[in-house]
Amino acid sequence: MSTTMMHLADGIEIPQLGFGTWQVPQADAAAAVEAALKAGYRHIDTAQMYQNEAGVGEGLRASGVSRDEVFLTTKCNNTTHGFDASIAALEQSLDLLGLDHVDLYLIHWPQPSRDEYAATWKGFIEAKKRGLTRSIGVSNFHIPYLERIIAETGVTPSINQIELHPLLTQEPLVAECRRLGVAIESWSPLASGGIIGNPVIAEIAQGYGKSVAQTVIRWHLQLGYIVLPKSVTPARIAENIDVFDFELTPTELQRISALNEDSRTGPDPADLG
Ligand SMILES: NC(=O)c1ccc[n+]([C@@H]2O[C@H](COP(=O)([O-])OP(=O)(O)OC[C@H]3O[C@@H](n4cnc5c(N)ncnc54)[C@H](OP(=O)(O)O)[C@@H]3O)[C@@H](O)[C@H]2O)c1
Numbered sequence: 001m002s003t004t005m006m007h008l009a010d011g012i013e014i015p016q017l018g019f020g021t022w023q024v025p026q027a028d029a030a031a032a033v034e035a036a037l038k039a040g041y042r043h044i045d046t047a048q049m050y051q052n053e054a055g056v057g058e059g060l061r062a063s064g065v066s067r068d069e070v071f072l073t074t075k076c077n078n079t080t081h082g083f084d085a086s087i088a089a090l091e092q093s094l095d096l097l098g099l100d101h102v103d104l105y106l107i108h109w110p111q112p113s114r115d116e117y118a119a120t121w122k123g124f125i126e127a128k129k130r131g132l133t134r135s136i137g138v139s140n141f142h143i144p145y146l147e148r149i150i151a152e153t154g155v156t157p158s159i160n161q162i163e164l165h166p167l168l169t170q171e172p173l174v175a176e177c178r179r180l181g182v183a184i185e186s187w188s189p190l191a192s193g194g195i196i197g198n199p200v201i202a203e204i205a206q207g208y209g210k211s212v213a214q215t216v217i218r219w220h221l222q223l224g225y226i227v228l229p230k231s232v233t234p235a236r237i238a239e240n241i242d243v244f245d246f247e248l249t250p251t252e253l254q255r256i257s258a259l260n261e262d263s264r265t266g267p268d269p270a271d272l273g
Helices: 026-039 053-063 083-097 117-129 143-153 171-180 199-208 212-222 234-239 250-257
Strands: 005-007 013-015 043-045 071-076 102-107 133-139 159-163 183-187
Touching: 026 043, 026 053, 026 234, 053 071, 053 083, 071 083, 083 102, 083 117, 102 117, 102 159, 117 133, 117 143, 133 143, 133 183, 143 171, 159 171, 171 183, 199 212, 199 250, 212 234, 212 250
Parallel strands: 043 071, 071 102, 102 133, 133 159, 159 183
Antiparallel strands: 005 013
């Protein structure tokens, strides 16, 4: 098993398939991350909000995989926005992770009503200059928020990590990100498990002897998205990376995209203050 690599606009290389750790408790995070790295993942997604960074760092060390082979993302919590606070929060994350830098630091939520995300973005630019992170990006950013931070700083985020799955295809936002040179990362790529019983995808999956989860992950990869499935179940961790030996046809990709209902599992970022 392996994973494809993508080049971000800032020149950084990222494994297209990553491992999500939301709702993985601190006590389970080390085992889950170790299992993921042993199964072949080389990209781990955590966040200050998940309160599992110490476990993630422990799993990384226990795996025996060398630090420079792993792409590690963390995200700035909603409580630590602002220029100085976002840099201090990253320093604290690095302490918890036991690392001297992360590969990607994301603004987790824009919280537009607080109107601090532009100052936070300026802190991110400084954090990158100081070598605390190799790449900087955002999460849950609608188009106007992206346009604002680019206009105020001239620095374009490498990534926008957004909720994206067959029930929420986000086509207008994806098109605009592509125009701006911002890579798309799909969070809750399996709709937090809600896509698993889908009969259309089950029929397509059956034709390849693959599971619904594998078929959906393949859909993300073939559409050019970075994708972050999460599981704490060792068999599923292995299953979700076993997706590099089949290819969906353009018609199958379209059938899956046509399932879009614009339906979110999480909040609309405009409403999260
Ligand atoms: N930036 C943001 O605001 C944001 C928000 C949400 C998530 N994220 C990121 O995106 C990652 C993924 O999102 P997510 O955790 O919501 O969900 P997901 O990957 O869409 O789905 C995870 C759920 O599906 C189950 N599952 C996983 N693989 C499966 C398989 N092969 N067959 C059947 N069920 C399977 C998991 O169960 P088990 O674990 O019990 O096996 C879990 O209940 C997160 O972990 C996090 O890193 C980011």
